[in-house]
Amino acid sequence: MNKITLGEEIYTCQSDESVLDTLIREDVDISYSCQKGTCHSCLSRSIGSAPPEAAQKGLKDTQKRQKYFLACLCYPEADMQIKLPDQSEIFSQGKVMIHEMLNHNTLLLKVECQDIKEYYAGQFVNLQRDDGLIRSYSIANVPQQDGVLELHVRRLPDGRFSEWMHDQISVGDNIAVSEPQGHCFYLPGRADQGLLLVGTGTGLAPLAGILEDALKHGHTGPVMLFHGARTVADLYRIDELRKFAQEYDNFSYIPCVSSEPAIEGFTAGRADQVALAHMNEWQGWRVFLCGHPEMVSSMKMEAFMQGVAMKDIYTDAFVAAG
Ligand SMILES: Cc1cc2nc3c(=O)[nH]c(=O)nc-3n(C[C@H](O)[C@H](O)[C@H](O)COP(=O)(O)OP(=O)(O)OC[C@H]3O[C@@H](n4cnc5c(N)ncnc54)[C@H](O)[C@@H]3O)c2cc1C
Known part of the structure; x- marks a missing residue:
């Protein structure tokens, strides 16, 4: 003791x-x-x-x-x-600029934070409520001139923070934002390397940022995004990602649904299982796994077993508060 x-x-x-x-x-x-x-x-x-x-x-x-x-x-x-x-050492003040729904349970929150201009898309920030409650949310956009961070927040039933963000916060409100943290992001270099992105639910937030960053940096290798949810209604940004896939020859988008029968344009199954079935050659790939902690940890092990170097596996597990 x-x-x-x-x-x-x-x-x-x-x-x-x-x-x-x-x-x-x-x-x-x-x-x-x-x-x-x-x-x-x-x-x-x-x-x-x-x-x-x-x-x-x-x-x-x-x-x-x-x-x-x-x-x-x-x-x-x-x-x-x-x-x-001191909390002021950790948090700076952000202002909510956009508060709108991406689908029936996912909120798009854009927060202007002039003190946060240097970060990598895919990192996360902690938000703090006035009563001290803190939760982490991933950054879905590359750094902007106007200092606006894009966050995707899924409403969890009886979730203290997410319900508050959906129901109580509105445009113009202030919110405390920490400096960006985490190591799940794209680093330029090895432009011809294959990139495998697998995410569930709002795991799309960091992956969307990583995707934007990679394509903006002129990544030439194949980039495959498997986004999974239970139903089609739980997915989001479908049209935008399909458009991206038409614009960039090296980008493929595979939306997956695990609790609905196969519908045209969507693959039935869990995103990690669908990705495993699709991938033939893993060696030399860079892998990004974001969202549900169990998916992240099992897929991390799988990628490693398939020959992906540990240093090339980046993860962001959305661990819930205890
Ligand atoms: C690095 C990181 C990045 C993240 N990025 C994102 C992101 O981009 N988008 C996103 O939506 N989330 C993200 N998360 C998750 C997020 O931080 C929160 O955990 C999430 O929003 C839930 O918080 P909450 O306060 O709403 O729910 P909580 O109040 O913490 O509850 C979580 C769930 O547990 C249930 N629960 C709570 N207490 C109990 C109990 N005693 N018994 C049984 N069940 C209980 C609740 O009903 C709820 O469904 C991230 C997490 C991490 C660690």
Whole structure:
């Protein structure tokens, strides 16, 4: 058991507890969401000793050097003195410019955020509500001059944040937006490499951004996008993606539906299964997997088994908050 000092208070961290577990148990007001080291919303800072290396996984070198760490991944090896960052260090103010539906349950949200101009499409931002609730959403567009981020938000039944975004937020409202994070994006180079994009639901958001980025950079290799949902009504951007496929000879779009019989123009089956059936040659491909965590992890394993190098597999699992 180690002691965690936060301001004037000292808490005891049990041997199987992360710093986040301890602070939640002690009712400390700390922001958190995924609790798996993905969303970075529990970013904290050690004062004094360096935090355990594992607690800095995925942080930037500059953050590591300043002893930032993720409370959810931090299992202290010694007593720690910590500081929770001021929210203004993490969030800047965004303004909702567009709030409209992409289909019956997916919201297109465009948020102007002048402080965020440098990012890669496919990264994600954390949004924060006034009561502190935080959720992550992927960026679906390449950086724009006007600083507008495009987000796709699926309404989840009884989902605290998504329902609020659908029902309560409107054009002109302010919303707190974190700096972009994550490693699932397109890097120019190896333009003739095959790109396989597989996404479920709003997993299309990062993939749409990655696709736009790749085509804008003149990617010449085959680019295949498998977008899956339960029904045709749950898919979106179908016409736009079909048009893209007509414009770019090297781009194929395969919309998949898993809970409806085959309809002309759509492939019956789960997107990952359909992609597996389509792909003959995997070696040398770059693979992007976004959306449902189970699809992402099983397809990641499958791609690796088929010969794709781990460094060429990029994932964005939409892990739900605990
Ligand atoms: C890196 C990353 C990127 C993401 N990108 C996107 C994106 O682009 N678009 C997008 O739509 N989402 C994205 N997500 C998911 C998003 O962050 C939220 O998790 C999602 O919107 C749900 O949040 P919520 O507050 O609405 O639902 P929550 O309130 O967190 O609930 C989630 C679901 O669990 C159910 N639930 C909640 N509590 C319980 C309970 N106690 N028992 C049983 N069921 C329960 C709810 O009914 C709901 O259906 C991303 C996640 C990550 C980690």
